[in-house]
Amino acid sequence: METIHTADEVRVSWSSEPIRDGAVVVGRDRIGDVGTFEELRERFPGARVRRWPGVLGPARVHEGPLPDAPTPRERIHAVLKLGAVVVLEEHVGTPELRAAAERNGVAVWPGVPSPSWEPAIRRNGRADLAVLDETGACIATVCAGRLVHRRR
Incomplete structure (x- = not known):
């Protein structure tokens, strides 16, 4: 089953421009697509929806x-x-x-990635996501498509 993770803002990378009312579709352990919630909800009508406060982006x-x-x-x-x-x-x-x-x-x-490398949400890439609040603290973590942490 697919899940649409949506937030006030989605960042494909932490240095990219935000997608307002953005969303990421996750199917099993992979990213299905990234876009606005409206367009992804239309394309994936049977997907479960998880709404998050804050900013959704690639895991760290x-x-x-x-x-x-x-x-x-x-x-x-x-x-x-x-x-x-x-x-x-x-x-x-x-x-x-x-x-x-x-x-x-x-x-x-095995080591730290090169300085020019930056984590990013990529279609068909492994579904590793983090949701951060306004202070940068983690609200939720998705690891290989599974919700493994949610702050209460």
């Missing part, structure tokens, strides 16, 4: 050490709560942390 890359927590699962979840779905290999050095990342769909990258 967590470049530093993982937050402290009692268990590997909780350390990975702490990253998801920050709107990140990628961690760096150097910070997941134990088999338990790697397994927790894998179970949650969190990607482990």
